[in-house]
Amino acid sequence: MKLYIKNMVCIRCKMVVKEELSKLGLHFISVELGEAEVLENISAEQHDQIRTALLKSGLELMDDKKSVLIQKIKNVIIELVHYSEEPLAINFSEFLSQKLNYDYTYLANLFSEVQGTTIEQFLIAHKIERVKELLVYDELNLTEIAYRMHYSSVAHLSAQFKKVTGLTPSHFKQLKYKRRSMLDDL
Structure with a gap:
């Protein structure tokens, strides 16, 4: 049986889901971002238990298509x-x-x-968030980041970054206090 889970956006989320399913004695076939497949059919009571356990970690079971x-x-x-x-x-x-x-x-x-x-705005928001992360890590220069994030040029990346954040990538890098957004808040 497949379970669809909202706010499951990282590897830690997958670990939480695996742990909660195991605690309830359920055997999972796979756990991926946004979904888990369990071997057993789940009763209404187990469904409620899973829902409650996941909510404690900020995750949510979804039923509507x-x-x-x-x-x-x-x-x-x-x-x-x-x-x-x-x-x-x-x-x-x-x-x-x-x-x-x-x-x-x-x-x-x-x-x-x-x-x-739009899907495009959501995609851009995530790309810019990833660029922020790479800038903060300070392991890659802007040219390498543009290449890794599949921008056509540094100028394109810089223009999109400034449009979204109001800052140039260089200025952002100087602002150590600027916090990154959580992925599920985007």
Whole structure:
């Protein structure tokens, strides 16, 4: 049985889900961002126990199909931006459409309607958040960051960074007190 989980955006979240399922005596087949597959059929009582246990960690079971699809879109973006360094061989809209087996126009309209922002704006917000992280780590220069984040140029990255944050990447790097946003707050 598949469980769909909201706010599951990192490796630690996967560990929490695995731990909570194990505590309830459930055997998971897989635990990925946004979903877990368990071997057993889950009773209503177990479902409530899982819901309660996950809520304590800021995670939430989802039942409605639209919410599940929105979370899948978010998870694809998070996975792509934060955990993958491979450039896409096709454009993002085609990639998302293929990955989720839905027409991109449907996905884009649903996402905008429910989230109040576009898929593109959500993607850009995550890319900029990742750029902030890389700037703070101070291991890569701006050219290397632009390449890693698949920007066409440093100028494009800088322009988008300034549009989103109001600061140039160089100025941001100087502001040590500027805090990064949590991924699930974006």
